[in-house]
Amino acid sequence: MTALLEVDELTVAYQGRRRLFRATPPSIRAVNGVSLTLDRRRTFGLVGESGSGKSSLARALLQLVPVSSGSILLDGRDVTVVPRSELREYRSRVQAVLQDPYSSLNQAHDVSVIVGDPITVHRGIKAGAGRDDLVVELLAEVGLDAAFLHRRPAQMSGGQRQRVSLARALAVQPDLIIADEATSALDVSIQSQVINLLRRVQREEGVALLVIAHDLEVVRHMSDDVGVMYLGSLAESGPADEVYRDPTHPYTAMLVASIPAPDPVEQAARRAHRRRITVDAEPPSPAALPAGCPYANRCPLVLERCHSEPPPTVPAWHGGTVRCHLHVTGPELGGAGVSELLADAAPRTA
Ligand SMILES: Nc1ncnc2c1ncn2[C@@H]1O[C@H](COP(=O)(O)OP(=O)(O)OP(=O)(O)O)[C@@H](O)[C@H]1O
Ligand code: SF4
Ligand SMILES: [Mg+2]
Structure with a gap:
């Protein structure tokens, strides 16, 4: 069986800031020829000091930054060359839970919309009681009760928002979830709850997980495989x-x-x-x-x-x-x- 995701010689370069008296700003190679394989239903942990390029690699896998060279094969298909119209399918298969759920969740909407809209896009189920039932099921999966259906991000704690982020990611039945410092902004007591939740969901839902964290012990605890950047x-x-x-x-x-x-x-x-x-x-x-x-x-x-x-x-x-x-x-x-x-x-x- 082919790997879920094969990354080959991936390079991500950013244009640096323009400096006085310099015609072209220096380019920053945040990711420089990285090759790795993510297997189905396994957790891959990425570690390395600050600035080593972990988030840039994650952003490239999420197709949020352009890839300068190299390839990203999902089920053998190179997503760096697929037409934009087909990117949507890729984006639903590869979901993210990021460090700051407050900025990544739409403040204007409640959970029924935040988690419900991806269900509509992915499964064609329109807003209404049926969709709300599915949202409540997803909330139960991440340890939140039905009362959260009509709460907005501002009415929740950091840990609860992170649970909603995970429910939103699961709403599109992804193959891979990328958790970039998903727990580092949370209180220590809440961190281990969210870590254990991610582990349980990974196992029970059979998704692959790419986990990025500064805490090396957390990564060891969660991961089957590890990459050091x-x-x-x-x-x-x-x-x-x-x-x-x-x-x-x-x-x-x-x-x-x-x-x-x-x-x-x-x-x-x-x-x-x-x-x-x-x-x-x-x-x-x-x-x-x-x-x-x-x-x-x-x-x-x-x-x-x-x-x-x-x-x-x-x-x-x-x-x-x-x-x-x-x-x-x-x-x-x-x-x-x-x-x-x-x-x-x-x-x-x-
Ligand atoms: N949008 C950007 N424009 C220019 N340079 C960037 C940009 N984003 C990141 N960088 C630079 O790319 C390099 C890698 O950054 P990145 O955020 O990927 O590292 P990281 O390993 O995730 O670090 P941390 O552990 O602090 O989150 C750093 O030198 C950073 O300053
Ligand atoms: S010996 Fe040290 S410097 Fe040389 S390649 Fe290995 S890590 Fe790099
Ligand atoms: Mg980072």
Whole structure:
């Protein structure tokens, strides 16, 4: 069976701001040649520091920003080249739950319209009692009772609005839901409720879920597979538990070492380890990407060629991929974990 969504060498570039005395503003490559596969009925988590291009990738998948190059195949069909008239079908199959439901829900309407209108567009059921019944069913699915049918976004809490966003996404029976920081604006106590709701709905409705979150533990908890982005590139991807347990990319190792440990002694050890395996330097600007590996100026294992040659993407031990020269040259890791090399790495400064 073909994958639900296959992304191949996807690049998203934004035109930067015009500067004084510069004829053409620099272009920002927010996503730079990313390839990944989303399988049906599975959850793929995307992690990476702020500005690494996670939302830009999500926006490209939602067809909200133009794709500069590469392809997005849904069921084998490239959506970057389909006529606009057919985009509507794609858009209904790929839905979003975004960070700020207040701005993405129409303030002027109540839930019967916010969740009901997509039912009309998708299933041709006109507004009325029958459609309201379906909205109430969807509300029950996301843990809200029928009293919410006539509430507007301003009359709900952040968690309730996020539940309505999810009900609206489910209204068109999508194949994929993209949740970009869907819980980060919520109170901590509400976050886990919405996370558990997303997990349950993903399982019960059999949709695929692309989850983007800053919290690495949340992503691990939710995901079957994970992708690690750094400066627009996919540094590593593979089964979530395996990638977290024994990363193959030095950047993934640094991210994993930054997960807080509940025990203070372990936390202190983890912090010291993280300091050892990271070069304290700013990431390069996405408007001036380096010629070689984007992580070269922060990598404690950097090789000479890392500064000039982009690393290839190769298979990793966990069945996923890693984009790093160490796996083809130098110590020739051949897709194995980097922990031992990092344990021996001499601390470096930029
Ligand atoms: N509309 C835009 N115009 C110009 N540059 C943009 C635009 N949107 C994002 N960028 C830039 O593209 C890069 C990637 O941004 P993006 O929002 O995709 O990152 P992110 O990984 O989602 O970050 P965060 O974790 O903070 O949400 C950043 O350098 C950002 O400044
Ligand atoms: S390619 Fe080189 S600089 Fe980049 S992560 Fe691998 S070893 Fe480090
Ligand atoms: Mg983002």
